[in-house]
Amino acid sequence: MAQPINRRTFLQSTAAAATVAGLPRHALATSPFAMQASWINDAEFAGYFLAIDKGYYDQERLNLTYLSGGPDVIPESTIIAGRADLALTTPDTTIRAISQQGAKFKIIGAQYQKNPIGVVSLKKNPISAPSDLVGKTIAVPPVNTVTVEALLNLNGIDRNAVNIVPYAYDPTPLVRGEIDASLDFTTNVPYTISQMGEEAHSFLLFDYGVTLFNDTVVVTEETLASKRAELVAWLRASRKGWDENLADPTAYPPQWEGSWFKGTGRTIENEIFFNKAQKDLIVSPNGVYSMSETAIEQNLEALKAIGINGTRDMFDTTLLEEI
Template sequence: MRLSRRSMLALSGAAATLPMMPGGLRAQGLSPLTMQAAWINDAEFAGYFLAMDEGYYADEGLDLTYLPGGPDVIPESTIVAGRADLALTTPDTTIKAIAEQGAPFKIIGAQYQKNPIGIVSLASAPILSPEDMVGKTIAVPPVNTISVEAVLALNGIDRDAVNIVPYAYDPTPLVQGEIDGSLDFTTNVPYTIGQLGEEAVSFLLYDFGFTTYNDTVVVTEETLAERRDDLIAWMRASRKGWNENFADTTLWPPRWAETHFAGTGRSIDNEIFFNAAQQPLMEAPGGIFAMSEEGIAGNLEALARVGIEGTREMFDTTLLEEL
């Protein structure tokens, strides 16, 4: 159930970002670690870019290779194939793979405490709750229809009371009044709609019962057993990068216009908007990547609503205890 966030963008120059020493030589004497991101290079991964550029991974003894994602990348497949040591995933796909296919995965952290997906609409005709969806036409990616149906059920709304149509990852029909709302990343699409001359509003599925994480940090059981110290080092460096990024959400995106963000077709103002919008969805009392018992239980309950039966054993919080 991989949500294709934002409109489909042609990604050029999607090369892995590698820590470099003066003269272009790869860092020496460090432990190599490869990370698979969940999407193309945008503000969703700002903390990792900062940690790479500021040498935080090298400080922790790691030589990090960063692999961008995209619409054709299945992060779990990358770690199964041995092309990456850890990946950022959606918990539904990971837990489904464990429960139904016996995949040897463990979830060791969660970037987003609240999943950013939600219903986006225009301020001139706002949809701010599941109840507001009644009688409306909502565009939803087919792979996410089950999530929207779960939210309707959780809120006592008849599925037939809402006209759900396929979403083509383009907010233009919403701006033109062809639909009333769409399911997308609430951290980014409102900016795109603003560029089209309309003001957008949104609500999270999370806030109405579909309580899932997003960008869960996933490794294989083998990697967890054999590279525990390296994984803790990665989490420590990444958390430092995110904390510094959130100290001023406007500071870092402009610095990456010709590096990490090059070739995406998106403006730096868009990335700044995204960066600020995601901050409250990521920060938690336990720090970046935290997974509370309440949060884990919320994920399992929400996924059970859509027929994905997970267990507490699929989550490992012991690395977080060592940060």
């Protein structure tokens, strides 16, 4: 005699069969994977937010954990401690850790082909080139003082001819006329200045010899050896997210007002400004994250100017060839 069918068991069996036979491949496997961002949630990371929301990491069989950064987060420490598989860093800190501390890191991509950091001034009193800093006061975050000194050195300017004071990521002293310029993200702070009733003027350090990437994609050598397939999958999904986001930089930030951007204290108009401003610094003819041999050499030369001696083998471009 036929046994009665238990409805719960039948539904579970049917669901399992459907998973194997008919569901999208992202339902078939999930490899845990964590990434550490370099700063708090803002448009700097829009491509990742889009890729998460659209399921692009799921499609690559990655169960992604996104870790936001901030002023107290050292991204390299997160991957050393094993809390993340990958981190977004600055090339100076990463290569200094490799060359001076023996850290086993590899740079496998670069989000920003051109570093967004630049000298910001007011349009009514513009600082348009390093030579304009002579006799002026520039506010610089202490961690970036050596970078500004390299800018001056590369452009033949006496360090003593420029007054460098500490900067706390607040443009108020600039707007008040207490300083002549500050060192900050040119993709963001000009918007803040506009909201304070002034118009900003800026130039990138990149355009005057400090030719560095930013938000470099860094992994440990151990992770590179053990999770290569997952890293390639992350690069592929992330590139897809960035390509879609930058196709129309105004489209997605409004959608994240109540999610990714919630509680940051920044307006959506600010994030749209940021997203639009960063586009030309990220895109590359060879795709997002590309690192050409020329660009790598430029990074090494710029780092050498600030006393950091890196070598080509600290960069691994082979994963980008597999996307």
